[in-house]
Amino acid sequence: MFHRLLSRCLLTVALLPLTALGAGFPQLSTLAEDGFRLSAEARLLGSGGQPAATLASITPRRSLSPASVTKVYTAAAALDRFGPQHRFTTRLVSTAEPGAEGVLDGDLILDGGGDPALTSEDLWRLVQRLHQAGVREVVGRLVVSQWRFGPVECITTDRCRARSRAKNAYNALLSSAGVNFGSWCVSVAPAAVAGEPAVLTSCNSKVPLPGFDNQVETQPADSGTRLSATRVTQQAGDVMHVSGQISTNAYPRDLYRASADPAGQTADLLLVMLERAGIQVRGKAVTSTTQPPASAQQLAAVAGEPLQEVLLRTLNYSNNFMADVLALNLANGARPGLAAGGAAIQAFASGIDGHGPLLLRSGSGLTPENRTTASGVNTLLAYMFEQPALFPSFVAGLQSPRNGVMRFIRKGPPLFQNRVMLKTGTLNEPVRVRAVTGYFRTLSDRWGAFTVLVNGTASTPYLNWTMVLERLSEDLARLIEAH
Template structure:
C-alpha cells in the first residue's frame, strides 16, 4: 500500500513537472503578445497600464505599469458599486417619503404643508408602468385629505453636498451625463428637448419639452433659414442659471432634432409632478411649490407634529447598480456614493458622535470607500478617487488596485449582484457593440471608461480553459493617429487575448 502511494505521488509530481514548461510557455506567449501590442508606434506618446490576475490560482498572469496611477474614467464606478453593495446589500430599497406638517381636520382640510423627502433614489419616475406621484396622491386622499392650505415642498437636504461631484467640469453640467445630483431626483434629472423648423423661413424655430413642469425658461434666438441652409443649433444654460439660450439656425427641410439636457431643479420638478397627481385625485393645494437643498434645512421634519403619509420605494439596490454599470449612468453612481455618506452622517447623529467639523456627504462617502478598501485588502496608495461615477479628471487609480478590488469582490457574498451589473462583451450595455463574434463574446464582463485621450476597461474574463481572471487595462494620453482604428478596439484586443487563453495557470 505504501509503495502504491509512493508511485501515485511520483506520478502526480511528474505530471506537474511535465505541465509546468507548457504552462509557463503559454503565459510567456500571452505576455509577448500583449507586450507587442503595447509597443506599437501609435502608442509612443501614450501610457499603458495593465494588470491580469487569476481568481482561481491567485497568480499574476501579466503586469505592465500596474502600480502607476492612471485616470480611470468610468471604471471608477466599480469602486462605488462594490462599496454600495457592501454597505446596503443587494436587496436594499431607497424610500421617497411624503410627510404632512399637521393632521387633517374633520372637514378634510390639511392646514399645513406637504413635504416630499428624497433619500437618494435615482430611479424615481423611470418606471412608466406606474406613477409614483399618483401612488402618494392616492395615499393622501385615502387619509382623508381633500384640500391642502399650505405649500408643497421638495426636500433634497438628505445629501449635504452640492448638485455636482468634485472635479466635474462646468461644460458637463448642462449635459445629460452631468445631470444634477439630488437626494430628490426624478426622471434621471433630465429634460428632453425637441427642435423643429418654423413653417416659414425667417421665423424662430419651434422648441418643445417632453414635460411642461420640467421646461426651463427659454431665450429663443434660433432662426429658421430657407433650404438649402446649414443647421447649426446651439443650446446653452450657464451653470447655476435656469434660462436656456437657443441660438444658431435650422433649415426649413431639417427633421426634428432631439436633445437631452440636465434639468435645472429636480426637486421642484418632482413636487410639481406630485401637485398634478393630487389634482387628478381631487386634492387641491393652495400654496406654492418650493424646493430645498443643502445647505438650507427644513426644521419641520424634526417637529413632533410631523405626519408620515406614505412611501414609494426604489427597485432593489442590485438593479440600481446594474443599470449604473451597464450603461455607465453617472447620476446613479454619484447618488449611491452620497447615500453612503449620508448614512454615515445619520449613524453618527444616532450614536451622538456628531463632529463639529463639517464634512460633505461626498467626502464621507469617500472616507467610507477607503475604509472598505482597507478592510478587504486593496492598497490605498493606488486609489485617489473623489467622486462616484469617475467624471472627475482628478481621479487616479492603479491597475493593480483596481484589479485587486475585482479579485477580492469576485468571490464575496455580493459578487453575484456586482458581476451581473457588468456589461457583457458583444451582448449588452456599453459593450454591446464591442468584441462581437470574437472569443471575448460571452467571456468578458467589464466596465468601460472613456474621456478625451483616456480609455479604460476593467472586469472579468473567462478564458478558453475556463479560468477566471480579473483584469484592469488603462490607456492614458492617447491621441489617436488619423489612420488608426477606434481607441477602444486597442483595449478590446487585449481582452480578446485573455479570452483566447487555452491553458489554466498554476499557483
Template sequence: MALASGLALLLAGCATTSVPDPVQAALAKAGLPADSLGYVLQPLDGSRAALTRRADDAMAPASTMKLVTATVALDKLGINHRGRTELLAASAPVGGTIDGPLILRGGADPDLDWPALWWLLRQLRESGVREIRGGLVVDRTLFNPTRLDVGLPPFDDAPEFGYNVIPDALHFNGSVIDFELQATPAGASARSLPALAGLVLDASAMQPSTRLCKDWDEVWKPAIVQPTGDGWTLKLQGAFPAGCSQRAPLQLVDRQWLVTHAVRQLWAELGGTMAPGDVEAAAPADAVVLATHRGRPLAEVLRGVMKSSDNALARLTYLQLGAQAVQPDEPTLPAAERTVRAWFAAHRIDDRGLVLDNGSGLSRSERISPAQLAGLLRASQAGAQAPELLAVLPVAGLDGTMSRRLKDTPAAGKARLKTGTLHDAVGLAGFVPDASGKTWVFVALLNHPEAAAKGRPVLDALVDWVAGQR
C-alpha cells in the same frame, strides 16, 4: 505593502511585463506609446503568473471607477438596499386638510419619476386629503450639503446633458426634463414631456443640419435660459438634422423649480388645493409619514449604473455609502470615502495613491492603480455578492456599453467588462474567460491625450489576447 494574500499572489514571483505582440501592434497602429498603458491580467485562481505593466501606478480610471462604488455598495449596503421618497406633514390630516405644508422628503430614490410622483400624490388624495393650507417643503437633508451641484464649475461644455447631473437626495426625474425635438423645414420644433405650466420653449433659432440623426447632439449648442415671471423661457440654439426626431433628457431649469411645479401641477390635476409658499428645509423630527415610494433594490439599480454607465446613479450610490456612515455634521462625500478606504483595508488592499471624488469616474482627479482595481475584482469574487456583480457587468458584444465591441471575437458573449471613457483616459476592467474556460481578472487602463480617439482598439486587442490563451 499591506496587500491581500490574493493580490500578493497576483503580483508575486514571476509576473511578466512584456506586452503581447497583438497589443504592441495595436499600440503602434494607434501611434500610442507603450507607457500609456497599464494592466494586470491573471487567471482568477492564480494558476499562471500575472502579466502586468504599470501595475502600481495611480492612473485615471474613467468609468471603471464605478466598479469600486458597485463592489463596496453591494457589500456594505446590501443587494436589497432601497432608496425611498416620502410625503409627510407636521401633524396628521384632519377632515381632508393638512394644516400646514406638505413635505416631500428625498431618500436617494433612483426611481422617482413622473409616474412615481403622481402615485405618491394619488395615495394622499385617495386617503381623503384635498386641502393643503401651507406650501411645499422639499427636504434634501439626507446628504450634506443638500445640493452638491450648487457653485460647482461644470465638468465640460455640455452641463445640460444627463451624464453631467450631480444628484441630491431628491433625485426627481434624474433632475432633467424630457424634450421632444422634431425637424421642420426651417430647423426644429420642441416641446417638453410632460407639458409644464410656466415653461416656454423657443426653437426659432435652430437651423437645419445635414448631420445624421444619431449625431444630432454634435450640432447642438447650449440653450439660453431666461427667467420669465414664475417660469422660464428656453431659447434652443444650434442646428438639428433634417428628417430627425429625438427625445432628449436635458438639465436646463433649476431642480427646485421643477419639483415644486411638478407637485403643484399634479396635485391640481388630482383635484387638490395647495396654499402658496415653497421652501427647501428639513422635515420636523416628529413629522407624520403620509405616503411612501420605494425605489428598486440596489442589485437592480446597479444594472443601469454598470451596463449603461449611468454617472448620476453611480454618484447617488456613492453618496448613500456616505449617508450610512456619516458622523454628526460631517459632509457626506468624506464619509463615503472613509467607507471605501475601510473596505480596502478590511480586504488588505493598499490604498496608497487611490484618489476618490464622486465614485462615478466622471472626474479629473480620481485615480486608482491597475493592481488596486485587480485586487478589488479578486475580492469581489471571494465575497457573497460575486454573482450580483457579474450580473450587472456589460457582456462583450451583447449589451450595455460593450454591445458594439468585440463582436465576432472569442470574447463575445463571455467577457464581462466595465468600460471607461474620458477624453484622455479609457479603460476596461472585469472578467475574461480564456480558451479553456478559465476566468481571468482583467484590468487595463490607458491614459494619453488621445486615449478616447485611439485607445479602445488597444484594449480590445488585450481582451482578444486573453480570450485566446489556453
C-alpha cells in the same frame, strides 16, 4: 563583481523593448511606446481548488486616473453596505392630518430619501397614494427637503458650469431629493407642415417644464434632423433653448440637459402632478435643507427599484448622477460632500487584502483626481467574485461587448465579444483617459479579471477608444484561447 553583474542586469532590463516588459499585452504595450502612461493587468481568479495566476501586466501598480471605472468601486461598496434588494424610500409627510374634507392644514413635505433612480413615474405613484390617503387640498406650502445632502458643492468644472448653463446631462448636479437623474427632458416633434416651428413638449408633464425657447423649424420629409439644446438659468427659472431642424417624417427626439437645481426641479414637477391629481396647494413650492420635524407623520411613500436594478443602470449607462448619489448615501456625517462619499468607498476598499493605494474624490469618476492601479481594481474584482450573495448583482451591471449598450465596445475578435464583461471609463480633460475593467472566461471556463488604465499627458497624441479596444481585444482573445 556582484555589483557589476547587477548593473548589467539593470541595464539589460532598461534596454528591453516595452513589448517585452508588457508580457502578455504585446498590442497594448505599443501605446506605452507612443508616450501614454499605462497600468494593465490580467489574472486568472482562484476557484475550484485552482490557484490565481497573473497572465499579463504592464506596470500594474502604477496609480492612474480610472475615470468611470470608479463606478465599479461604488457598486461594490453599495452592495456590501446595503445588499442587492435594498430600496431607497421617498416619503410625503406633514405635521398636520387631513381633515374630514381632505384639507391638510399645514405644509406638505417631500422627504428626499436619496434614491439615485427616482423618476417622474415614482412621483406620480406618490401623488396617487396621497390621493388615496384622502388629501384634496394643502393649505400650506409644498416643501421639498434635501436634508440628507444637497445642494452638493460642485468640485469639477463641468458641474460648476451646470449651475448656470448646461449642454449635456452627464454633469447633473446632486441632491437627495433629485428626480429624473437631475436632468430636464424636452421632446421635439415635427409640425404637420414644413416651414412651421417644431412641437416642443415636456417629457414628464403637460406643463412646459422647463420653459422653452423654440427655434426648431420643421423641414420637408427626409431632410434630416439636427438639433441643439442648451439649458440656461434665468431670473424666472430654467429655460431650454432648442434650435435646428426636424423633418416631417422624423420620430420625436428626446433631449436631456442637467437642471440648475435638482430639488427645485422635483418641486416644480411634483406641484404640477398634485394639481393634475386634483390636489390643490395654496402655498408656494419651495426647497429646504432642514430635516422634517420629528412629529411629522407619513402620508404616502414610494420605494424605489432594488439596488441591483439601480446598479444595472448606473454601470450600463455610466450615469454620473446615480453613482455620486450612491456614494453620498455611503458617506458618514451630516450633509456630506463628494469627497466624503469617496472616502467611504476608500474605507471599504482598504479592507480588501492586497488592494494597495486608492484615492477617490467622487463615486462617479468625473473628478480627475481619482487614482487607482490595475492591480488594485483586479483585487476588487477578485473580492467580489468570492462573494456568492453579491457577485451576480455586481457582474450583471457590466456589458458584453457583443450586446453592449455602448456601441463603441462592439468590436474585436469573437472570443473577446462573447467571453468578456466590462466597464469603461472616459475623460478628456485635463488629459485624455481611456480605462476598462471586467471579467473574462477562458476556453476552459476559468474566470479571469482584467484592468487597463491608459492616461495621456500634455505631450501625447490624440487618444480614442478604437486605439485602446482594438489592442486590448486582440491581447485578451489570445489569453482566453491560451487558457
